[in-house]
Amino acid sequence: MAFRAFYALPPENFSTESGQHTNAVHGFTSMLLTMIRQQKPTHAVVAFDLDTPTFRSLEYAEYKGGRNKTPEEFYGQIDLIIKVMAAMRIPTISVDGFEADDIIATLAAQGEAAGWDVLVVSGDRDAFQLITEKVLVLYPKKGISDIPPMDAAAVEAKYLVPPDRYSDLAALVGETADNLPGVPGVGPKTAAKWINQYGGLEGILENVDAIGGKVGESLRAHVEDVKRNRRLNHLLRDMELPVAIEDTVLQSPDREAVEELFDALAFNTLRKRLFDMFGEEEITDDGAGHEVPAHQVVTEAAFLATWLASATAKTAVDVLSRPVGLLREATAVALVRADSAVVVDLGSADAALDTVLGTWLASADAPKVVHEYKEAIKALAPRGLVLGGVVDDTSISGYLIQPDRRSYELPDLSQVHLKVTFATAGQESAGQLDLGLDADSGYADAVQHGYVALLLSEHFVPMLAERGAAALLTELELPLAAVLAEMELTGIDVSEERLATLLADFTAMMDAAQTAAFAAIGHEVNLGSPKQLQEVLFEELQLPKTKKIKTGYTTDAASLKALLEKTGHEFLAQLMAHREATKLKQMVETLKKSVAADGRIHTTYAQNVAATGRLSSNNPNLQNIPIRSEEGRRVRDIFVVSDGYECLFAADYSQIEMRIMAHLSGDAGLIQAYAEGEDLHRYVGSHVFGVSPQEVTSAMRSKVKAMSYGLAYGLTSFGLSKQLEISVDEARTLIKDYFDRFGGVRDYLRGVVEQARIDGYTSTIEGRRRYLPDLSSTDRQLRELAERIALNSPIQGSAADIIKHAMLGVAAELKAQGLKSRMLLQVHDELVLEVWPGERDAVQTLVVAQMGAAAELKVPLEVQVGIGTSWNDASH
């Protein structure tokens, strides 16, 4: 692994002042930290080879011969790694005459005998022979981060033989890295065939004369090589080791030693990563007091029916799934209660069992707790299973309680809210359930997940009730998850033809702009590198300096535009054109890659990412498809109506955030403007500038528009002056005039921050909270940021609540009216639907009605609609 790290990182970038290279040390340590973070082992130990001869090289002098000389830059790095391990209090073992792999094999055997789950991290394929139900191998595919856990099934899938026959296979095929030649003409396929036919290498050797053809001959000629290979690739599992496995408990690092060593190595970022990881709050409860119930794998319908009927309280449901294309399909379902658990394997369930399970899963009367409801719905759908009666999704209730967390994974929630760390049966990360881990450990994980979700739900539900947010969960977010699942499964049709055309066009534009840009300065430069651009702009061309940023001076679009206006330099124009074309090309490429087998793009909405309550969209993000520029809009034209449907239908709220501002502030002027259906910005402009609405110029209107929105985000006079290119004094006067005329807005904005400082949180109209501890920070920058967040969150969050209600209304009404039209996308204030022939009027009527009725505000909610054959057509 140290060698892997060495070749992954350029040595010239890593050295101490004294000239000692440290790239392997850095890479190895980084890799180990990642491994510890991901796998959360309880024990850890590292084994090293020595330079001295081993029993293998003594038997076969050419063993590992023919290798290139160790690069000079590698010297000394192993010793440094050992020092790093010592500072981290991780034991290291080397034994004269043996290889690291033998030590690892022995440790694995000891761990397994003690009933532990063992993970072997090794770049040597010989480690595959160690794989059992309790031992997995992490073998780096390429580099040092792509390391999928290999289990028996994975080895079989790759080599067509079980792990305990891998050494037989390797003996026949040979191993170049160890200078062990195999049988000429025999590759993995042939070797696997023989092994499976004769039950292993012994069988093959007994029947060596029965094997025909050229390869048979070749085998007979090389039997001794094969026997030798097999002797040499066999790893010892019964060595005497200087360290007992009980003494490899993973501990906090020796801080002083780390400080000193990392200073010498100049490992500053690694030191931070290390201390961040071990500096976390000590969790006192290791989960020992919580008994995860034992599970039973159910095969009989009657047994399941009885188990289900004995239910008195909530049952947790955890769905195991495997990837199918870009989607997932359920493979098994774990049902967990406080004192017992069952697992149903969907692959082997008979019709009767399927029916009992399916009926119960769908039943609204059987209360269920899940984690990641939307994912469960989507995985169960291809099996024809429906999930109903869900009363809590802990990934959502956890979010409603604390909406600005980065992660809502079960182990994280459990640590934070229950102060309990659960030792995992398998591994948390790397999506181990995808890899066909043996069923038992997958089931145990699922049961544990269900159990933790039950505990968390018991904790969360009363908390939500206490703060009056129970309805937000049960009446809004949970039903919305089901609606979103449908939208994601449906996806949106795209025109592959337009995709290809656009890609070609944007690529041509990009190339043309690049050529012209190079011509303008007489040489090449990486236009995608801000650093290189800074050199060209500010040193070579001596253009005026722009805004200062951490790495020098910004080259962002606004600054380039200003520079272009000032200097008229051709390079700037071409650079801007290149930026636009590159951005669009990348976006089209990303979209192209996301087209699923059904020819559609299926985004994923995250219900627990945006702290304000908005949805977010990823893989790909369909909430940032261009609309402003002419070229950008062509990307929107990629999204088209499906065959058999009549058109796309887009509906968006008109100025919803300003309307919410009017509602929340109760400002009489704003309310009147909306009540009269006036052009708001013109109306506000006439009052701020003291002219009649007809006399408001477009410049005045756009100033007022920028200000109105800006105020909802905590705009300062400084920010406004920048945006409108006026002096700070002018901006200040503008804001004062605005507030003088719309005093309700000023009072409201002031009040929001004051109240938030008292309560510690802001609330939306629906009672969705966002906690802002930084409002009382002594750090001015943090405090002022929190203040701006406090201004914006109720507005943005209320808008999010409203459109979520509208989506539930639209979905319910489509169903109630038996329409075949369907909802496809949500973009914060916009919904996109696909209309079935003949349903256009009905869809328009119901969407406008449901969006308009989603909230009772002091001002009307207006909805703009459009139709077309593409999304772009429909948004006009």
Added chain:
DNA sequence: GGGAGCACGTA
């Protein structure tokens, strides 16, 4: 290899 920083698309 992993993360920070920058840039930029949307509401």
Added chain:
DNA sequence: CGTACGTGCTCCCC
């Protein structure tokens, strides 16, 4: 020194 996001690129780490 206006909020909320996701993605992709370059460069640095030492």
